[in-house]
Amino acid sequence: MASIIDEDQALVAAAAAGSKQAWVDLVARYESRIYNQALRLTGNSADALDLMQEVFIGVFKNLHRFRGESKFSSWVFRIVHNKSIDLARRWRPPVQHRQFEDTDDLALLPSASANEPDERLVQDRINTQVQALLAELPIEQRLVVELKIFQSQTFEEIGVLQDISENTAKTRFYSALKKLKNVSEKNYAMP
Amino acid sequence: MQCPETARCLPAYIVDELVPSERETFEAHLLGCGECSAELASFEGVKNALHAWSDAPLPASAAAHRERVRALAGPVSSRGTVNESRWPTLNWWQWAPSAISFVLLAILLVDARFLATDDGFSLSFGGQDNANKTAGAEEMISREEVQQLIIRLEQRQDQNTIALMQAVLSQTRESNEASFQQLFAFFEQQRLNDLEQVRASYDQLANSDFETLRSLQQLASYVSFNESVR
Numbered sequence: 001m002a003s004i005i006d007e008d009q010a011l012v013a014a015a016a017a018g019s020k021q022a023w024v025d026l027v028a029r030y031e032s033r034i035y036n037q038a039l040r041l042t043g044n045s046a047d048a049l050d051l052m053q054e055v056f057i058g059v060f061k062n063l064h065r066f067r068g069e070s071k072f073s074s075w076v077f078r079i080v081h082n083k084s085i086d087l088a089r090r091w092r093p094p095v096q097h098r099q100f101e102d103t104d105d106l107a108l109l110p111s112a113s114a115n116e117p118d119e120r121l122v123q124d125r126i127n128t129q130v131q132a133l134l135a136e137l138p139i140e141q142r143l144v145v146e147l148k149i150f151q152s153q154t155f156e157e158i159g160v161l162q163d164i165s166e167n168t169a170k171t172r173f174y175s176a177l178k179k180l181k182n183v184s185e186k187n188y189a190m191p
Numbered sequence: 192m193q194c195p196e197t198a199r200c201l202p203a204y205i206v207d208e209l210v211p212s213e214r215e216t217f218e219a220h221l222l223g224c225g226e227c228s229a230e231l232a233s234f235e236g237v238k239n240a241l242h243a244w245s246d247a248p249l250p251a252s253a254a255a256h257r258e259r260v261r262a263l264a265g266p267v268s269s270r271g272t273v274n275e276s277r278w279p280t281l282n283w284w285q286w287a288p289s290a291i292s293f294v295l296l297a298i299l300l301v302d303a304r305f306l307a308t309d310d311g312f313s314l315s316f317g318g319q320d321n322a323n324k325t326a327g328a329e330e331m332i333s334r335e336e337v338q339q340l341i342i343r344l345e346q347r348q349d350q351n352t353i354a355l356m357q358a359v360l361s362q363t364r365e366s367n368e369a370s371f372q373q374l375f376a377f378f379e380q381q382r383l384n385d386l387e388q389v390r391a392s393y394d395q396l397a398n399s400d401f402e403t404l405r406s407l408q409q410l411a412s413y414v415s416f417n418e419s420v421r
Contacts, residue, residue, distance in 0.1 A: 015264065017373075017374060019264075020264040023261070023263065023264035024261050027260050027261055031249060031260070032248065032249060033246070035247075035249050036244075036247060039247065040244070045250055045252070046252075049249075049250075049252065049253055049256045050256075052253075052256060053256045053259060053260055057260070057263065060260075060263045123245050123247070126243045126244070127244055127245065127247055129240070130240065130241055130243065130244045133237075133240065133241070134241075145241070148206055149241045149242065154208060155202075155203065155208060170203060171198070171202075174201065174202040177205070177234050177238075180240075180241075181233045181236070181237050
């Protein structure tokens with residue numbers, strides 16, 4: 001009678017059945033992951049928070065559609081993927097490369113970083129560099145890099161998600177790497 | 192002119208997605224192709240730069256977004272907790288039939304009788320004839336009668352379970368087969384637990400030396416006595 005279901009699926013089923021606590025738990029479980037994905041895709045915190053909110057609204061509205069055939073995290077990222085394309089179509093000016101010497105990095109620090117400000121500050125600079133690099137790419141290439149580098153998906157999976165062939169996914173990834181290489185050679189001293 | 196192997200194999204090689212035979216072939220090619228080797232080195236730099244990312248905590252300004260997201264399922268406290276069970280609260284008309292069924296079953300099992308006389312009210316268990324009730328305990332409710340009772344209760348519980356599930360599903364407006372199955376499993380387990388308790392209670396009554404019945408009779412006498420005093 002008992003079925004083996006993972007914790008995500010149990011939370012999704014309970015939330016779909018009306019449990020508020022299950023929904024709150026699900027949000028707590030995924031908010032950081034979605035926010036960081038959104039941060040890489042949008043390039044700034046304000047848009048990332050808006051995207052995160054839209055993603056959760058999309059997840060909530062479609063909870064009953066989740067069949068458990070794929071991992072919940074993959075299903076969520078599909079929503080992130082689609083919402084980020086919607087957001088890109090609405091267009092926002094891309095973030096500019098930050099001049100670190102001219103900006104107040106402490107003002108950008110997240111609230112939870114108070115315990116280790118130096119370490120967090122360094123990591124925040126690195127993250128900002130990554131955001132600046134990714135912001136140079138068109139959204140289609142940025143998504144391929146996100147899927148390949150950060151989500152570890154295969155080119156075949158990327159092709160299915162983006163409705164393109166596997167070879168097109170490879171070419172898109174290769175073009176993105178070339179562009180990132182050119183940008184980084186121009187602006188940063190790569191290790 | 193660009194080496195054709197660069198575009199064909201390099202992207203997959205960088206992210207370790209070549210099958211072993213392709214990988215071996217390409218690594219042999221790298222040894223003799225300066226263009227591919229240089230391209231690989233520069234791409235590795237980009238890949239390492241991207242991998243330097245470490246997940247950032249949500250900024251303080253995320254509080255409002257977080258609350259809006261959590262509130263999608265209903266109001267929550269500022270701590271992000273809600274006072275509720277995992278299952279939605281049911282209205283009285285949803286659980287009342289089950290409760291009534293159990294009360295009736297309990298009354299039948301102990302043969303409880305409520306009498307109103309000129310002296311007041313009294314509650315008795317095991318029938319009116321107290322002198323014969325210990326000896327006639329097994330006759331009051333035969334095993335077959337209890338089995339039939341349990342079967343009727345099971346049927347009633349099935350109906351109640353379906354009604355409860357429909358109520359839950361209608362409350363949440365939407366569901367899917369997976370969550371329906373989980374709900375059914377949950378209610379089915381509850382029903383089996385209840386039935387098991389009923390069976391255990393009956394066995395205890397039927398097989399014991401009627402100590403339980405005596406205790407109930409004493410309790411009934413005490414209640415009856417107190418009621419008549421009032």
